[in-house]
Amino acid sequence: MKKDKDLKDTKETSVEETKKLRKPAKNKDVVDGFNKNDLNSELERLAEIFREELKNQGELEEEVLRDSQGIIYEDEVCECCGERRKAKNSDYCKPCQEAMRKYPFSIPMMLAAVVVIVFAVFSVIDFSKCFDGYYAARKAKLAMADRKMYTAIEQYDESINIFSQYGINAKALKFEKVDIMYDVMMASDDILETLEGALDQGEAKLPFFDDRVKQYDELYVLSVTMEKMMDIYNDDAYAKAGEDEAVYSEAMTAIGSLIDLEIVVPSLDGESRIYKGNEAAVRYCQYTYAYIMGNSDDVYYYVYEVYKLAPHYLCMYGYDLGMVSAQTRDFKTALDAADALYKNNVEDSTAYCIYSVVERLRGNYDAAIQWADKGLAIHPEDTELMRHKAMAYACKGDLDTASKVISEAINIGNNDLVYAVSLVIENELGNEENVETLKGVYESAEVEIPERVQSCLDGKMTAKEVFTEGTGDV
Amino acid sequence: MSVIYVATRIITFFGAYLRTFWEHVACRLCKVGVEDIRAFKSGEMCGHVEHEVVKTASHSFLICWFPFTMNFVLGCLLLLSGAYKLIYIGHTDAIFNYVTLWLGMSLLANCAPSYEDVLTLKDNLYKGDGVVRKIAASPFFAVFYVMSFLEKFGITLLLAIGFSIGFPYLFGYTFRLLHVIFGEAV
Numbered sequence: 001m002k003k004d005k006d007l008k009d010t011k012e013t014s015v016e017e018t019k020k021l022r023k024p025a026k027n028k029d030v031v032d033g034f035n036k037n038d039l040n041s042e043l044e045r046l047a048e049i050f051r052e053e054l055k056n057q058g059e060l061e062e063e064v065l066r067d068s069q070g071i072i073y074e075d076e077v078c079e080c081c082g083e084r085r086k087a088k089n090s091d092y093c094k095p096c097q098e099a100m101r102k103y104p105f106s107i108p109m110m111l112a113a114v115v116v117i118v119f120a121v122f123s124v125i126d127f128s129k130c131f132d133g134y135y136a137a138r139k140a141k142l143a144m145a146d147r148k149m150y151t152a153i154e155q156y157d158e159s160i161n162i163f164s165q166y167g168i169n170a171k172a173l174k175f176e177k178v179d180i181m182y183d184v185m186m187a188s189d190d191i192l193e194t195l196e197g198a199l200d201q202g203e204a205k206l207p208f209f210d211d212r213v214k215q216y217d218e219l220y221v222l223s224v225t226m227e228k229m230m231d232i233y234n235d236d237a238y239a240k241a242g243e244d245e246a247v248y249s250e251a252m253t254a255i256g257s258l259i260d261l262e263i264v265v266p267s268l269d270g271e272s273r274i275y276k277g278n279e280a281a282v283r284y285c286q287y288t289y290a291y292i293m294g295n296s297d298d299v300y301y302y303v304y305e306v307y308k309l310a311p312h313y314l315c316m317y318g319y320d321l322g323m324v325s326a327q328t329r330d331f332k333t334a335l336d337a338a339d340a341l342y343k344n345n346v347e348d349s350t351a352y353c354i355y356s357v358v359e360r361l362r363g364n365y366d367a368a369i370q371w372a373d374k375g376l377a378i379h380p381e382d383t384e385l386m387r388h389k390a391m392a393y394a395c396k397g398d399l400d401t402a403s404k405v406i407s408e409a410i411n412i413g414n415n416d417l418v419y420a421v422s423l424v425i426e427n428e429l430g431n432e433e434n435v436e437t438l439k440g441v442y443e444s445a446e447v448e449i450p451e452r453v454q455s456c457l458d459g460k461m462t463a464k465e466v467f468t469e470g471t472g473d474v
Numbered sequence: 475m476s477v478i479y480v481a482t483r484i485i486t487f488f489g490a491y492l493r494t495f496w497e498h499v500a501c502r503l504c505k506v507g508v509e510d511i512r513a514f515k516s517g518e519m520c521g522h523v524e525h526e527v528v529k530t531a532s533h534s535f536l537i538c539w540f541p542f543t544m545n546f547v548l549g550c551l552l553l554l555s556g557a558y559k560l561i562y563i564g565h566t567d568a569i570f571n572y573v574t575l576w577l578g579m580s581l582l583a584n585c586a587p588s589y590e591d592v593l594t595l596k597d598n599l600y601k602g603d604g605v606v607r608k609i610a611a612s613p614f615f616a617v618f619y620v621m622s623f624l625e626k627f628g629i630t631l632l633l634a635i636g637f638s639i640g641f642p643y644l645f646g647y648t649f650r651l652l653h654v655i656f657g658e659a660v
Contacts, residue, residue, distance in 0.1 A: 080509075091526065092507065100507030100526065109495035109513070116492060116577065120548050123555035123574050134558060138646045163563065172564025 133162035137173055144176070149184045149345035153177060174198035175212070182215065184315045184345045187226060192219055195268065204269035213268050220265045222281045228258050229285035233292065242293050252298070255289055258282045280310030284317065291320070296471075300324050314340055315348075322354035326361060327471040334358050349375045349382045356388040360395060361472045368392035383409040387421050391467040399429050399463070416445075420453045420474035427456055428463035450474050476517060482628040483514070483521045488577060489545060489584030490514070490521030496541035497523040497587075503540075504533040518626070522588040531598040535611060538587035538595050538618050549581035549634075553641045562642035575638060583634035586621035 034042075065072040067085055078084045080100070084093035092100065127134070140155030156177035163170040174194050181191040195216045204213055232238060238251040259277040266272050283305040290298035303324055306317040322337035338354035345351075352375025359368035372389035375382060386409035393402035406422045419438055426434040435457070442449050453474050455461045466474065483490040494513040501508050501523060510524040528534045556575030559565045587595075595618065599611055624630050637644075 089529070097507055097526075100509065101502070101505050103498070103502075103508040103511060105498060105502075106495070106511055109491065109498070109511075112488065112491055113495055116488070116548055116552075116581070119574060119577060120551040122570075123552050126570075127554035127558060134562070134642075137563060141646070142650070159563075163565070168559070168563070168565045169567060170563040170565060172562065175564070 130163060130166060130168065133159045133166075133168075133170070136162060137170070140173070140176070144180060147343070147346045149180050150347045152180055153184075156180070169197070171198045178212075178215070182219075184348070186219065186313065186315060187222065189223065192216065192223060195219075199268050201268070201270040204267070209268075216268050217265045217273060217275065218278070220267075221263050221275050221278050224263050225258055225261070225277055225281040226285060226288075228261065229255050229289065233289060248293060248295065251289065252286055255286050256282060258285065280306055280313055283309060284313065287317070287320070300328070314344055318344075319350035319354065322350070323357065323473075326354060326357045327473065329361070331358050331362070347378050349379045349385055351375075352378075353384055353388055356385070356392065357472065360388070360392050361468060363468075365392045365396040369396075381412045383413050383415065383418050386412075387418055390421055390425065391473075394425050394428065394463045395467050397464075399425060403429060403431075416442075416447055416450075417474060420450050423449070423453050424456045424463045424466050424474065478628040479518065479626055480516060480520050482583065482625075482631045486580035486583040486631060486634075487514070489549075489580035489582070492548075492581065493521055493541045493545055493584040494523055496544045497525075497537065500537045500540040501525050504528070504536055506533060506537065518589065521584060522591075528591075528594055528598065531595070531607070531611075534591065534595040534598045535614070538591050539614065542585045542587060542618065542621075545581040545585045549578045549585070550641070552578035552581065553638055554645075557638050557641045561639055579631075579634045579638045582637055583631045586625045586630055587618050589622045589626065592618050592622045 065077060065083065069085065072085045076085050078086050078093035078096050079091045080096040081093060084095065086092060087094045087097055090097055136155050136159035140152045140159060143149070143152035143155060156173055160170050160173050160177070163173075175198055178191055178194050178198070181188060181194070185191070195212065199209060199212060203209060232251055232254050235251075238247055238254070241248040241251045259279055259282050261277045263275050263277065264272055265275055283302050287299060287302035287306060290302060299320070303317050303320045306313055307321050318337050318341045322334045322341070325331070325334035325337065334354055335358060338351045338358070341348050341351035341354070352371050355371040356368045356375070359365070359371060369389055369392045372385050372392060375385040376389070379385065386405050390402045390406040390409070393399070393405060402425050403422075406418065406425055409418045410422060419441055423435060423438045426438065439449070449457070452461065452466050452470065456463060456466050461469075491513045494511060498508060498511050500506075506528055507526040508523055509526065510519075514520055525537075528537060552574045556571050556573070556578050559568070559571040560575055565571060592615075595615060599615060600608060621630060624633070
């Protein structure tokens with residue numbers, strides 16, 4: 001039974017070895033030679049000693065701040081560092097005060113200041129560069145405030161041109177110019193060009209500019225209508241309209257049919273819109289044609305039609321309405337038209353013409369001369385005003401002055417009405433030579449002398465009768 | 475109210491930032507100790523420098539007047555380009571115009587001194603003798619006081635916007651007035 005013996009041997013060996021590994025138990029109440037109870041006693045003894053010592057010492061002193069002047073109390077300590085005494089009349093000690101007074105500047109702040117100053121300098125340079133443009137714009141606005149519209153338009157043009165040299169599109173100025181032109185010279189092509197230059201297609205699509213798009217379309221239709229009217233006027237088929245009533249009627253019918261004309265407007269926003277003819281524009285064209293052809297009845301009729309259909313076309317019909325009304329002795333309408341023209345634009349010479357005519361026909365010759373002079377102060381070379389002034393002098397009996405005035409008008413610019421008045425005055429003065437010269441002018445131009453002037457030359461009417469009776473004009 | 479105040483400072487942060495800098499410069503000139511130069515903090519001192527109490531009227535006045543003048547003058551110079559180009563003549567195509575307009579408005583919206591500084595100015599100005607000094611400084615004090623008060627409600631931002639829009643016309647009227655006084659020389 002070798003196996004059993006081996007097992008027994010193995011068991012005995014491990015017991016021996018285990019015995020060697022085992023440590024003797026310690027007395028847990030003793031540590032490093034000290035008994036636990038001894039330790040506790042020792043600690044109690046030391047604690048007692050400590051208590052006794054503490055009792056003898058009194059209260060523990062707190063840490064206080066002191067300096068050469070003694071204790072620093074709470075209300076005397078620096079509010080910044082909390083270590084030193086405050087300086088006199090300050091909440092801080094001297095070192096802290098010095099440090100706060102020399103607080104360094106923030107570098108980002110200094111950079112921001114530099115950036116702003118640089119921008120400000122560029123801004124001033126930019127403004128100075130375009131100063132002439134701004135100055136002209138300012139003069140334009142002042143002129144507009146004073147209702148001097150022609151001056152305003154001139155200044156706006158100057159300003160816009162100056163800015164365009166620098167590649168600046170002065171849209172606001174262009175719109176202001178368009179608004180003025182709409183009131184005083186809406187038939188001008190310049191107004192369409194100005195609107196086209198002010199807005200591009202993208203901007204025109206914005207709802208903000210809807211009114212401008214509509215304005216452009218209206219003016220485009222007016223422009224096309226007037227072009228068509230001129231085509232009819234220049235058409236050989238109607239060349240004899242001045243002599244033949246039938247041809248004249250046909251021409252007027254052709255112009256009237258422009259109401260049904262469909263006009264395609266390539267609008268500012270890039271869209272093409274179709275409009276029917278503008279009735280007020282067509283009536284204005286008919287009035288213009290009648291005026292050119294010398295048909296007074298139609299002139300009277302159609303100018304009133306324009307007035308009824310489109311009162312805001314004042315600049316187009318205002319003068320003619322005023323003159324026609326004055327000639328038919330409807331002085332109220334004449335003066336209303338003159339007032340409206342004057343209010344619209346104090347530089348409008350036509351208003352002064354109407355005032356002068358009304359006063360002359362009423363017999364107030366001095367007032368008529370004064371009105372003409374007021375207009376001439378603004379437009380010194382307006383021959384129409386000179387003509388009315390000459391007529392007023394002639395009515396007053398001062399034919400020499402009348403002759404001088406009308407001669408000046410002839411020197412500035414000759415038109416048949418100026419010659420006609422001159423003929424009447426020279427005939428009244430008895431200057432045969434001048435009369436023959438003026439008759440020669442009519443002959444060479446192959447233009448007939450007006451009927452009322454001929455009556456005067458034939459001795460059937462005096463100058464005063466020509467200038468005060470009937471239409472009161474040549 | 476403080477929320478509106480801080481919000482308007484943030485909208486016009488450049489002006490507030492610069493005002494803090496000018497106030498710091500003024501404090502340095504007056505040898506007034508500065509406690510905190512951070513431009514943006516919550517509360518009424520947002521956009522202002524915290525400094526020690528100023529004891530003299532002249533220093534108080536300078537601390538109120540210098541940032542006001544610097545921001546006002548620079549703001550107006552910036553509006554010469556921004557306001558004139560955008561509002562007066564309608565040139566809307568250049569970004570520079572928008573930048574100068576916004577910078578100008580920001581500076582103008584941050585001209586007012588802090589309410590605390592204004593009250594300190596009042597205390598320093600109206601104590602003691604010196605009737606002439608009091609009368610002479612009164613218009614400035616009135617302006618500072620009103621603007622500082624309005625700034626608490628963010629109204630100076632609206633005033634700055636209104637001033638910027640009207641600036642080209644005001645400038646033009648100034649010229650007209652000078653023309654009336656001095657004739658064709660202007």
